[in-house]
Amino acid sequence: MASDDAGSEQESIPYKFGKTHEIGDIREQYGTLEPGRGTGEVVSVAGRILRLRRQGKVVFAELRDWSGSVQLFAGADFTERFDRLARCSLGDWIGASGEVVTTRRGELSVRVDTWELLALATLGFGDKWHGVADIDKRWRHREVDLWANEGPMTTLLTRSRAVRAVRSLLEDRGFVEVETPVLQPQPGGAMARPFVTHHNALDSDFYLRIALELHLKRLVVGGVERVFELGRAFRNEGLSPRHNPEFTMLECYQAYADYNDMAELTEQLVAGAAQRVVGRTVVTYQGRELDLTPPWRRATMTELVSEKVGQQVDLAAGRQQLSRVAEQHGLEVLPAWGAGKIMNELYESFVEPDLWQPVMVFDYPREVSPLARPHRSEDGLVERFEAVVAGRELVNAFSELTDPDIQRENFERQAEAKASGDPEAMAVDEDYLFALMHGLPPTGGLGMGIDRLAMLLTDSSNIREVIPFPTLRPAPDPTAG
RNA sequence: GCGCCUCUAGCUCAACGGCAGAGCAACGGACUCUUAAUCCGCAGGUUCUGGGUUCGAAUCCCAGGGGGCGCACCA
Numbered sequence: 001m002a003s004d005d006a007g008s009e010q011e012s013i014p015y016k017f018g019k020t021h022e023i024g025d026i027r028e029q030y031g032t033l034e035p036g037r038g039t040g041e042v043v044s045v046a047g048r049i050l051r052l053r054r055q056g057k058v059v060f061a062e063l064r065d066w067s068g069s070v071q072l073f074a075g076a077d078f079t080e081r082f083d084r085l086a087r088c089s090l091g092d093w094i095g096a097s098g099e100v101v102t103t104r105r106g107e108l109s110v111r112v113d114t115w116e117l118l119a120l121a122t123l124g125f126g127d128k129w130h131g132v133a134d135i136d137k138r139w140r141h142r143e144v145d146l147w148a149n150e151g152p153m154t155t156l157l158t159r160s161r162a163v164r165a166v167r168s169l170l171e172d173r174g175f176v177e178v179e180t181p182v183l184q185p186q187p188g189g190a191m192a193r194p195f196v197t198h199h200n201a202l203d204s205d206f207y208l209r210i211a212l213e214l215h216l217k218r219l220v221v222g223g224v225e226r227v228f229e230l231g232r233a234f235r236n237e238g239l240s241p242r243h244n245p246e247f248t249m250l251e252c253y254q255a256y257a258d259y260n261d262m263a264e265l266t267e268q269l270v271a272g273a274a275q276r277v278v279g280r281t282v283v284t285y286q287g288r289e290l291d292l293t294p295p296w297r298r299a300t301m302t303e304l305v306s307e308k309v310g311q312q313v314d315l316a317a318g319r320q321q322l323s324r325v326a327e328q329h330g331l332e333v334l335p336a337w338g339a340g341k342i343m344n345e346l347y348e349s350f351v352e353p354d355l356w357q358p359v360m361v362f363d364y365p366r367e368v369s370p371l372a373r374p375h376r377s378e379d380g381l382v383e384r385f386e387a388v389v390a391g392r393e394l395v396n397a398f399s400e401l402t403d404p405d406i407q408r409e410n411f412e413r414q415a416e417a418k419a420s421g422d423p424e425a426m427a428v429d430e431d432y433l434f435a436l437m438h439g440l441p442p443t444g445g446l447g448m449g450i451d452r453l454a455m456l457l458t459d460s461s462n463i464r465e466v467i468p469f470p471t472l473r474p475a476p477d478p479t480a481g
Numbered sequence: 482g483c484g485c486c487u488c489u490a491g492c493u494c495a496a497c498g499g500c501a502g503a504g505c506a507a508c509g510g511a512c513u514c515u516u517a518a519u520c521c522g523c524a525g526g527u528u529c530u531g532g533g534u535u536c537g538a539a540u541c542c543c544a545g546g547g548g549g550c551g552c553a554c555c556a
Contacts, residue, residue, distance in 0.1 A: 056512040127492040129517045136548045449556045
């Protein structure tokens with residue numbers, strides 16, 4: 001009987017439901033009402049039944065939509081099909097109409113006159129008190145996580161608002177949004193191992209992009225003076241609490257600007273997003289205060305490394321001295337590393353993890369920055385900075401390299417490294433060089449990890465919390481948990 | 482890839498070498514203002530998988546699988 005009944009109930013579910021209010025709005029408007037009051041306002045709300053308390057001829061249910069939850073108050077004397085309502089399962093979706101009231105105990109409620117079943121939850125969702133704690137299940141079946149636990153909906157909505165804020169801040173500054181190819185015959189714009197796929201009709205291998213950079217700069221060559229893309233990039237690398245193989249980047253490029261302009265833009269974007277999303281620019285992250293209010297501290301890599309190792313070091317000191325400093329601090333130096341690479345390693349190993357408040361780390365070695373323009377006054381350096389927040393790189397930006405000859409040299413040096421076995425090195429990108437030979441004006445460029453921005457604004461320690469369906473090993477059995 | 486930790490009912494967890502259990506959910510019932518409602522009843526298991534040790538294994542050992550954290554790589 002149960003299954004036949006359920007079958008006909010499925011068929012009787014309406015195709016739409018005219019809800020008049022978000023639950024959150026009702027709570028906002030009437031949340032302070034005294035006990036035992038009516039409002040005269042009749043509303044229709046819809047959502048999922050979170051809890052159900054049967055009391056004989058009267059039933060209390062907690063109904064949750066994505067804006068919040070409110071109690072439904074139903075009674076045999078005034079609610080249609082009362083007995084069926086009392087038999088609903090936790091997790092069922094219903095739409096209910098009635099007056100907004102408070103009960104004797106003062107709980108804000110919708111006193112249900114009429115209601116409709118909108119979906120049956122035939123699989124249980126988890127413990128009504130503990131929710132679902134199995135982290136594997138939460139990530140493989142986010143729909144369950146969203147319903148059973150409090151945090152994920154807030155995280156999802158916050159991320160959405162953060163992306164909207166970034167997009168709108170850029171549009172306010174005259175940037176136009178574009179979409180460039182994900183499938184590329186040759187990946188470029190970053191040093192990373194790509195994913196490979198195959199196009200049947202063209203009988204060609206393609207790579208999933210590892211960065212957005214080169215196509216966007218080609219658009220600048222074409223005259224698109226302020227351009228950005230918010231898009232997915234893919235890197236075939238290990239997973240970690242801070243790395244998902246597919247992740248979302250913002251890249252934007254501004255003609256006639258340099259990296260100092262990009263530093264200012266970085267502050268405006270991050271602080272602006274925080275302001276719009278959480279309402280302030282001082283946030284709490286993992287129990288510590290983080291002050292995103294501009295201006296951020298600016299320091300050069302040389303200064304920061306020197307400070308950390310307790311002696312003045314710079315590229316001019318040469319590979320030998322840097323190598324000695326590195327080894328004094330327990331850092332293994334590979335033979336292929338030049339002075340610049342050693343400096344970068346010193347920075348990444350000893351300085352970056354200890355930076356907490358936002359810092360703009362300026363002026364990277366040329367050796368580790370093949371797409372950035374040589375520094376206007378410092379030998380061996382490029383005009384590049386990374387913005388580090390909470391010990392992690394959030395933004396990477398340059399004065400873009402515009403000289404096709406230097407770009408070709410840099411590509412060729414990368415190609416040599418690739419030939420000698422570095423799977424992450426770049427290849428020579430002739431299409432990009434072709435574009436540069438048509439003239440890239442002075443341009444500032446910036447890349448930001450959107451997932452990491454979302455982590456900061458949602459106080460998430462694991463990137464998988466801000467990605468609804470993170471990359472996981474395929475489950476052998478889809479129902480296994 | 483390597484190291485450490487973890488996996489028991491739908492969910493949250495006990496049992497830690499001696500009969501696999503509780504709460505919640507589900508199912509049946511009582512109850513007209515509840516707040517994790519309460520009460521009565523009933524059912525629920527390949528203890529992740531496969532081997533081994535043992536009179537006896539959820540428990541100890543080995544191998545495999547899933548997941549987490551750390552390291553490495555990166556954003």
